[in-house]
Amino acid sequence: MAAAARPVRARSRRSPGDRPFGLSLLLWGGIVFFTILSAFPYLVMLSTALKSPQELAGPAHWIPDTIDLSGLQRTLADPSIWGYFRNSFTIAIGNTILVMVAGVPAAYVLARHEFRGRRLFLDLVLITQMFSPVVLLIPLFRLYKETGLLGSMEGVIIAGSAFTLPFSIWLLTGFFRSIPVEIEEAARIDGYGRLGILFRMILPLSVPGLVATAMYAFIIGWNEFIFAVTFLIASPENQPVSVGVFASIGKWDIDWQRLMFMALLGTVPVLALFATIQRQLDRGFATISSGR
């Protein structure tokens, strides 16, 4: 048996060098294509940000004739930019916290308790994702005006997280369901109640899921635009980066350099977060897959 099994394993573990040339070409072709596709907007942003206004007014081309950093200087010299970033962080973190605090217990109940209408509830949660936030803008605006949330970051966080929650609940439910129920039963026999099990078993075992969901909530919060631009229009001190970028579009002209630099700078924190958490995500997945 062992002898028979060996060649099979050898085949599945062969080095990339053994791959047929055509397949390698196809794989690399795919990788290069999608890399260019996703990098394209950033290259456009960079190219535009580095061109002088005169060059921008001329015919479009890729490589700037002269590197013009005046846009960057102008952007960084504007003291309000740090405010934008601070506000973006506040909104993104607020969104993440609210989503996790509400989403984790909801997902746990949906993952572990069989109750009448569970499936329907999960479907309804998903259906809310089909509505554009835009349809709720006017009612929410009026509501916020009444309750004094208009112009506050809290208002943006609450509305934003309401739209982030459904998908987060689905993500978390899937993760919680992947944890064998026997582990919880063993913990019950060991004397732990629902909360003890949630905090000592489920959460530690779902770290990759929690990180992925938190990451999703953070990115949605960071990119929040439609609620922010609507509710914070009269409160520039509370506006996030996304609205700050938008502010480069003036009544008469567009400051393309500032717009592109702001947009580029705006992606840096998210990129940095990805880079840091990527490794943790991988490690987390490895733990789960081998930890049964």
Next chain:
Amino acid sequence: MASVTLSGIRKVFPNGFAAIRGLDLEIGDGEFIVLVGPSGCGKSTLLRLIAGLETVTDGAVLIGERDVTDLSPSERDIAMVFQSYALYPHMDVQENLAFGLRRRRTPREVIGERVGGIAGALGLGELMARRPGMLSGGQRQRVAIGRAMVRQPVVYLMDEPLSNLDAKLRVSMRAELARLHDRLGVTTVYVTHDQTEAMTLGDRVCVMLDGEIQQVDAPGRLYREPANAFVAGFIGSPAMNLAIAEVADGDLRLGDHRLPLTEAQRARVGARSQVIAGLRPADFALRAADVAADDGTSTAVRLPVEAEVVEHLGAEQLIVFPVDAPRYHAGPVAARTEDEETLLAEPARSRFTARLDVRREVRHGERVELFYDPARLYLFDAGDGRSLAREPAEAAG
């Protein structure tokens, strides 16, 4: 240590499925009892009811003198070993063993002492800092058993603990479990679908089908005196040959074969026109002299058959031969044991297996004469399958 008493247990799941349909069972102090049956028979549910992982719909669970029906699993003073082991993947072996004790606010020194003791006894010493993901199947199994032992419960509950191990390891772990039970003497309720495991491990074996107990007895008695055709077919490997036989002139007719009955058997068959006839594969022999009657009163019955399949197993050979009589199946189709699965369904025909010695090798397709002792013929009621050996002999005619 404690006894376990189940009285009037019923379990109906919210979807209406009745997993346990009224069941009484007394498990003695220090006894090793095995719950066995095909999948879906309710054996695991019963174990979970004892553990408190499920609540009973009706009835009471007593552990020792204590009514634990409404107590949580942790208050029942039991420990459970799961089929999947259910080790905590994010904790190392040491923490896995100590986790339950820590919850009970056991003093640190006591935890250290007990965990150390168990680790020594089960040979886990070098593995203490490893996580379950880094252990082999057998090692995980030992940790799971260690985690149960460290609690020093009054009852061990084991849910198919060996089914995830490979065949060889399973046999050695089976022996280890038996030794462990001898040493600790703690009441153990063990669930398995493997009748070999049940027969080798259990002081008593409880055979279940469709949420009901079919028979609870010592393994030997279960084999020799099955209460009904289901138990007869389930216990023993290869399984007992069972087919529906017609009663004709005081004898049985099984297809073309005529199976004579003894006087006692005739009296038990009474006025029935059909019975289920059962013959153990091991009760056949190639020579009449090898099937010496138990008390010398009966003579060997000759059965000319054609060997359709021959399996040489070294020390013995299995021959399969067709019999023109309807197959008998106890329980629902889903409950059939793997031994019974056939590729080509032929409800009107049965296939009998004979386990023979290898003094003479039978060839495929060969016509041979088999002998059996008529006193070894098992008879069951064709309607409800209960054994005719258990009921008082009815007046013939």
